[in-house]
Amino acid sequence: MSDDLSPDEIAEFLVHLGRAARGEDGAAALTPAQWTALRFFARANRSSRTPSAFASFHATTRGTASQTVKSLETKGYLTRMRAKEDRRSVRFELTEAGQDMLARDPLRHLAQSIGRLDCAARDALARALPALAVDVAAARGAHAFGTCGDCRHFSARQSGGHCACVAAELTPDEIGKLCASYAAGEDQLLQLPEDQKDIP
Template sequence: MSLPEIPSDRIAELLIHIGRSSRHEDAGSKLTPAQWTCLRFFARSNRSTRTPSGFASFHATTRGTASQIIKSLEAQDMIVRRKSPDDGRSVYFDLTDAGHVALEKDPLGDLIAVLDSLDDADRAKFLLTLNRLTSSLSDSRGARTFGTCGDCTHFTHTAQSGYCSCISEEIELDQINQLCASYSPPHLTERSADVRS
């Protein structure tokens, strides 16, 4: 007996539906969905990725629109601009105490609670599938792919923490699960190798 066909368009519709329904905001929220996305992005990203261009790429918007969203969060004292210690001309952003407090009331809380109710194996498979979808979609559009060190081809586990060959630096344990714009997903590297052979 063969399994019924799985309609990909239905899966796509459900992903969009989940995204939209989970972005509802309490009547008292001061932030728009785009501002919530920006706040989450800066909370989850490594320092080199917490830039206006990093957020613009992640949010799939223009640099100008990203800058306006960032400025609105700065005006509300949710994030603070800092000069990069590596390059005095570039900047990155950190969350302020007010930004961290705001994230405690993140509208994604209901969705996170539902995901927390899944067992570890189901969550791991779901995350792997979503990472593959995100990476493949970005690759097909020629867009930047975001991910974390743990499953990046640039990353090597060491005895103490890890090493990133992209930036030629040690990665501390608390940074391994942060989003990075220099992420290189394994399956895209494998596909490139297949094409070359």
């Protein structure tokens, strides 16, 4: 296969990989939307574990997102928690059954394949994919998601970090979590070649 794939061909490969990774027969226990929600609540930080944040992440309506979240709660994979700082706010946490279900995630084979890439290829993917997500979100006028450690609101501290957006201290394990208030830093944006920077 040629190394000179066009952007259209690369996009098709990404879509194909996503479909192939979740097309395993044993994944029928959950719908694709339910798998996405389960992964989201496993990876999101405290303030982002809400149906509205999941709706934004999944690019769907709040009503549809709420139905997906409710179905996982009914199955016993998510549990509803009241936020300590605002008892009117509801957050969701994975239950033990939800954690067990994630071990059967149909994406695990894709993750294992990525793990077998050499370090240079894996690092390139780790840099390129978040930048693509930010760029596509901007093109569609949507909100981008990313991790606290890559966010403009984040500053490192000896004990972990600090989020200027919500004025909260972050523990080390929270820094790699997905955040609904994410704002991409300069190193998370697509870098244009010098000959394209002046093109409107």
